[in-house]
Amino acid sequence: MKTDWKGIRVLVIGAARQGQALARWLTRHGARVTLNDRQPAEALVAARAALADLPVTWAFGGHPLTLLDSADVVCLSGGVPLNNPLAVEALKRSIPLTNDTQIFMEVVPCHTIGITGSAGKTTTTTLIGRMAKEKDESAKIKDEGTLSSSSFVGGNIGDPLLNYVDEMTHNDLAILEISSFQLEQMTLSPNIAVILNITPNHLDRHGTMEAYTAAKARILLFQSNRDIAVLGRDDPGAWSLRDKVHGALYTFGFSPLSAGSYGTFVHDGMIYWRTADGETALLDEAEIELRGDHNRLNVQAACAIAAAARLPVEAIRAGVRGFRGVAHRLELVRQWRGVCWYNDSIATAPERTIAAIRAFNEPLVLLLGGRDKNLPWEELAVIIHQRVDHVVLFGEAAAKIERALAATSPCGCMQTLARCPDLKQAIQAAAQVSQPGDVVLLSPGGTSFDEFSDFEQRGEEFRKWVWELS
Numbered sequence: 001m002k003t004d005w006k007g008i009r010v011l012v013i014g015a016a017r018q019g020q021a022l023a024r025w026l027t028r029h030g031a032r033v034t035l036n037d038r039q040p041a042e043a044l045v046a047a048r049a050a051l052a053d054l055p056v057t058w059a060f061g062g063h064p065l066t067l068l069d070s071a072d073v074v075c076l077s078g079g080v081p082l083n084n085p086l087a088v089e090a091l092k093r094s095i096p097l098t099n100d101t102q103i104f105m106e107v108v109p110c111h112t113i114g115i116t117g118s119a120g121k122t123t124t125t126t127l128i129g130r131m132a133k134e135k136d137e138s139a140k141i142k143d144e145g146t147l148s149s150s151s152f153v154g155g156n157i158g159d160p161l162l163n164y165v166d167e168m169t170h171n172d173l174a175i176l177e178i179s180s181f182q183l184e185q186m187t188l189s190p191n192i193a194v195i196l197n198i199t200p201n202h203l204d205r206h207g208t209m210e211a212y213t214a215a216k217a218r219i220l221l222f223q224s225n226r227d228i229a230v231l232g233r234d235d236p237g238a239w240s241l242r243d244k245v246h247g248a249l250y251t252f253g254f255s256p257l258s259a260g261s262y263g264t265f266v267h268d269g270m271i272y273w274r275t276a277d278g279e280t281a282l283l284d285e286a287e288i289e290l291r292g293d294h295n296r297l298n299v300q301a302a303c304a305i306a307a308a309a310r311l312p313v314e315a316i317r318a319g320v321r322g323f324r325g326v327a328h329r330l331e332l333v334r335q336w337r338g339v340c341w342y343n344d345s346i347a348t349a350p351e352r353t354i355a356a357i358r359a360f361n362e363p364l365v366l367l368l369g370g371r372d373k374n375l376p377w378e379e380l381a382v383i384i385h386q387r388v389d390h391v392v393l394f395g396e397a398a399a400k401i402e403r404a405l406a407a408t409s410p411c412g413c414m415q416t417l418a419r420c421p422d423l424k425q426a427i428q429a430a431a432q433v434s435q436p437g438d439v440v441l442l443s444p445g446g447t448s449f450d451e452f453s454d455f456e457q458r459g460e461e462f463r464k465w466v467w468e469l470s
Contacts, residue, residue, distance in 0.1 A: 007030060010075060018078050018160050022103070022160075022162065026103075035051070035056050039061070072095070078182055101160075101182045104160070105189075110171065110174055113175045114193050117196030123290070124194075126153070127302035131311050149173065151173045176190065181215075189220060194219075196297075197235035197238050199237060202373060231245075270285065287317070292358060295330075302319070333463050339440055341466045350377050353366075353443040353445040366388045368393055371396045373447060393417070402419065418433070442462050
């Protein structure tokens with residue numbers, strides 16, 4: 001842990017939003033910052049302009065080991081793996097590694113909620129943020145304009161909360177989405193630590209499920225017996241970590257909540273919260289506007305987390321009402337010629353595509369592909385044969401997915417299979433085979449990096465090209 005940065009020489013690797021937040025905060029607190037990125041200078045014009053008022057030294061176009069000669073600490077942005085040559089050499093030289101979330105946790109003055117999981121993090125984090133904002137607004141009205149506390153939402157979504165930590169007070173609440181990449185380096189845990197689920201993901205980065213699970217488990221490891229953990233009890237990966245909980249344990253899931261256990265459960269369409277003090281009705285599931293059982297679980301998880309944080313029941317209900325989801329997550333883009341087009345670009349693993357398919361009863365045209373993350377596709381292929389009418393493959397992973405489809409049972413409802421070099425042509429192919437009453441679903445199962453900068457750009461281009469159909 002380091003809270004005094006004055007005069008410390010810090011090498012920040014990665015000049016995207018996390019790296020920029022680090023550079024900003026560290027220079028403000030007296031550190032001497034070098035910002036390094038593998039991209040050339042001409043690709044970093046916007047980043048350099050954003051930090052033009054700061055005394056930051058820039059190093060472009062690679063990761064030369066000589067940068068470590070003048071570094072006391074190395075900060076890794078989320079996209080920078082631990083096998084980066086600079087990170088490997090830093091460890092050899094006993095130079096500490098850290099990241100923006102670790103530094104935030106070292107200095108944050110208020111209670112923290114941290115949410116991780118293979119799927120559902122952003123939706124759940126956003127829901128809790130809405131609930132906390134409702135509580136803030138209610139307090140503002142009751143206190144006649146004096147807002148005694150504020151909630152902050154960020155981390156792996158939106159802005160890194162390091163941008164706002166200096167304005168936080170002990171009465172506030174910080175709500176963070178935390179990725180496995182960030183957790184790899186963390187030695188502090190939030191007051192409420194949440195693991196929604198753990199399913200195969202990011203094996204291209206972590207190598208094995210054991211390593212991936214170990215990274216997720218770090219959110220629990222540094223809690224005290226005064227802290228709270230929230231786990232998905234129906235998910236084998238999350239539930240397997242219950243013996244690592246140091247404080248109170250709350251759970252959520254569709255399975256019955258066993259006697260003596262605490263958390264949320266569903267009975268007769270109502271979500272209830274159980275503690276040692278009894279049971280409280282939190283929310284009628286009829287108020288949930290999100291599609292799919294996976295989103296019902298996300299809402300139940302958010303209710304459990306919010307209740308554990310002692311947010312008022314009315315704030316919990318108000319946070320769910322009217323919430324139709326986050327962009328690029330089963331987002332209805334357009335209804336055109338009787339066909340509904342959905343953007344689920346966030347689905348960068350086959351497990352997420354399976355959940356998206358199960359959210360629909362309509363005939364499906366599925367756009368599938370992108371870049372593979374060394375994940376298995378066979379389970380998804382079986383579901384496709386059972387539930388999908390037409391498949392349009394695109395991108396680098398197309399051949400691997402096609403082999404998985406061929407290796408699974410050909411019996412089922414799948415009628416056609418097309419293969420396109422890119423997403424735009426895949427959209428045109430989907431438009432040709434879709435019929436009124438169908439759903440065209442972009443839920444790729446692979447990352448976007450073969451064609452786009454991230455899943456958000458892929459989703460935005462999908463929206464644009466769907467609206468260009470005529």
